[in-house]
Amino acid sequence: MPQVGGCRWRDGGAWATLVDMKTRHPWSPVSAVVAAMLTASACTGNHDSPAGPERATTEPAATSPAPSTTPVSTAGPIELSRADAKLEVSIEQLRGGVDRTERARLRAAISEPIARWINAAFHSGGDPNSDLDAAFAGWTPRAAALAREHRDVTTNAALGANLSRVIIDKRRVRLFVFATDGVVGGATAGVTLRVAGVQPAGSETRFSVEGELYLTRDGSQWQIFGYSLQRQEEQR
Amino acid sequence: MRPGPGAPRRPGRALMSVALLTVLGVVVPDASRPPPEFALVQLDGVEGLDATDDVIWMLALGSDARPGEPVMRSRSDAIQLVGMNTVNQHAVTIGIPRDSYVDIRGFGRDKINAAMVYGGPEATAGAVTALTGIEPDYVFVASFPGLIRMVNGVGGVRAEVTHEMDDLNQVFHPGPHRFSGVEALAFARIRYGLPGGDFDRSMDQGELLAGGLATLAGRMRQPGYFERALGVFARYTDTNLSPVELYRLGRTVMTIDPAQVRVCVLKGSTGYAGAASVVFADLAATRSLVADVRNDATVDQTC
Numbered sequence: 001m002p003q004v005g006g007c008r009w010r011d012g013g014a015w016a017t018l019v020d021m022k023t024r025h026p027w028s029p030v031s032a033v034v035a036a037m038l039t040a041s042a043c044t045g046n047h048d049s050p051a052g053p054e055r056a057t058t059e060p061a062a063t064s065p066a067p068s069t070t071p072v073s074t075a076g077p078i079e080l081s082r083a084d085a086k087l088e089v090s091i092e093q094l095r096g097g098v099d100r101t102e103r104a105r106l107r108a109a110i111s112e113p114i115a116r117w118i119n120a121a122f123h124s125g126g127d128p129n130s131d132l133d134a135a136f137a138g139w140t141p142r143a144a145a146l147a148r149e150h151r152d153v154t155t156n157a158a159l160g161a162n163l164s165r166v167i168i169d170k171r172r173v174r175l176f177v178f179a180t181d182g183v184v185g186g187a188t189a190g191v192t193l194r195v196a197g198v199q200p201a202g203s204e205t206r207f208s209v210e211g212e213l214y215l216t217r218d219g220s221q222w223q224i225f226g227y228s229l230q231r232q233e234e235q236r
Numbered sequence: 237m238r239p240g241p242g243a244p245r246r247p248g249r250a251l252m253s254v255a256l257l258t259v260l261g262v263v264v265p266d267a268s269r270p271p272p273e274f275a276l277v278q279l280d281g282v283e284g285l286d287a288t289d290d291v292i293w294m295l296a297l298g299s300d301a302r303p304g305e306p307v308m309r310s311r312s313d314a315i316q317l318v319g320m321n322t323v324n325q326h327a328v329t330i331g332i333p334r335d336s337y338v339d340i341r342g343f344g345r346d347k348i349n350a351a352m353v354y355g356g357p358e359a360t361a362g363a364v365t366a367l368t369g370i371e372p373d374y375v376f377v378a379s380f381p382g383l384i385r386m387v388n389g390v391g392g393v394r395a396e397v398t399h400e401m402d403d404l405n406q407v408f409h410p411g412p413h414r415f416s417g418v419e420a421l422a423f424a425r426i427r428y429g430l431p432g433g434d435f436d437r438s439m440d441q442g443e444l445l446a447g448g449l450a451t452l453a454g455r456m457r458q459p460g461y462f463e464r465a466l467g468v469f470a471r472y473t474d475t476n477l478s479p480v481e482l483y484r485l486g487r488t489v490m491t492i493d494p495a496q497v498r499v500c501v502l503k504g505s506t507g508y509a510g511a512a513s514v515v516f517a518d519l520a521a522t523r524s525l526v527a528d529v530r531n532d533a534t535v536d537q538t539c
Binding site: 014015016017018019020021092093095096140141142143146147149150152153154174176177178179180181183184185186187188190211214216217225226227228229230231233 | 280281282283284285286307308357361371372373374375376377378379381382385386459460462463464466467469470471472473474475476477478479480481482483484487
């Protein structure tokens with residue numbers, strides 16, 4: 001089995017090999033030593049311990065503990081009840097050798113930054129522009145900067161500064177998780193929100209936000225690093 | 237063209253909404269209908285991604301190892317330097333004819349496809365860098381069976397056949413074609429009958445890469461497809477990227493708009509080095525192309 005630089009060019013019967021040349025440069029003596037030290041773990045993926053964020057025990061405050069399997073309907077006009085809905089989070093897909101007992105912890109850990117975003121960005125009740133830091137605290141800095149530019153969609157900023165009340169009548173998150181060798185690498189969160197903002201004069205704006213959030217983790221913290229969201233607005 | 241990460245998709249949506257409202261306003265007289273309970277006023281869409289880098293260069297190599305031969309120490313049948321701009325979502329594939337006669341550091345001058353035999357993919361990456369001045373961030377090596385399985389794994393890849401091809405037990409007629417794994421491998425390898433020989437084959441390989449990206453982009457509409465595909469990729473690929481890095485790189489690659497992928501091949505001329513038939517790269521044309529794409533992976537001139 002020819003090897004150059006640890007596992008880097010291993011002929012191990014795999015279909016293919018993908019090597020990051022930038023972070024572990026093959027011609028750098030220093031990185032060669034580092035690569036050799038990492039070989040045992042980097043080749044197997046064990047450097048990302050399963051005892052990481054998957055074992056977080058903190059459930060987001062607004063997270064429903066039980067997964068829902070109710071299909072999400074995205075068609076038709078927005079119909080709001082007058083009560084806030086709890087955040088429903090379900091893991092729709094989880095493969096890659098992750099222990100089933102980790103599902104609950106994983107769901108809680110991934111949904112934590114999502115719940116924070118929803119609460120601060122859409123449910124602030126006051127001036128949403130003042131809550132942008134809180135809304136995007138669980139996002140990577142660059143994704144947060146982009147999301148701020150798109151605040152008309154990523155927050156309820158478009159409703160204006162003086163809201164007397166905000167109701168989120170639907171908040172649904174479906175998680176599709178990527179893992180390999182038992183180690184979780186990222187997830188796509190399918191998001192459905194239905195929001196109503198009531199102005200002091202009584203006028204009401206209703207809209208939905210649907211789309212996807214992309215998450216990975218930095219150490220033990222899950223972060224949103226990308227998004228593709230749509231906002232559909234309706235007015236009385 | 238899709239908007240770049242961070243770019244709102246509003247104009248098209250807004251135009252659609254305005255058009256819809258205009259039609260409603262003209263066709264339906266106000267007096268003939270009750271006051272609307274709701275009106276559709278806008279559909280905004282936004283995208284943003286904290287990509288691994290604004291511009292990524294990946295060297296994709298196809299090893300011609302036969303059964304029992306080491307994949308990483310066989311000749312590279314396909315050499316494609318792929319640049320991806322995650323900001324404007326453009327990409328360029330630069331095909332390097334495998335017979336290009338180049339300097340291989342530490343081993344002298346030879347065909348570039350021999351570099352992997354001498355020093356593995358690192359030697360090939362070094363030779364590509366010496367030729368183009370572009371240092372790849374990532375190197376991806378696939379074997380013959382690997383390519384077949386990956387193409388089959390995504391349900392086939394569409395690409396344009398530009399010349400009649402009849403070789404390697406396959407016949408392809410000019411026009412769009414959906415390739416199975418076995419067909420894709422043949423399409424990437426066939427040189428016999430191509431008027432441009434090695435250059436045309438390199439172009440076909442680039443078209444196959446572009447077609448693969450388009451195929452994946454189309455599948456991405458299925459919820460969970462990205463995670464499933466990446467899971468299969470990770471399972472059968474040796475890599476020094478962690479699962480987190482792999483996920484982020486995968487999402488970054490998928491920001492590229494397949495419609496904005498330009499397929500290029502380095503220009504050159506055929507000749508001989510001793511008794512060996514080789515390709516001499518057109519260095520002026522190579523420098524010109526590299527100057528155009530190095531910083532933004534976007535082709536502004538012809539290639």
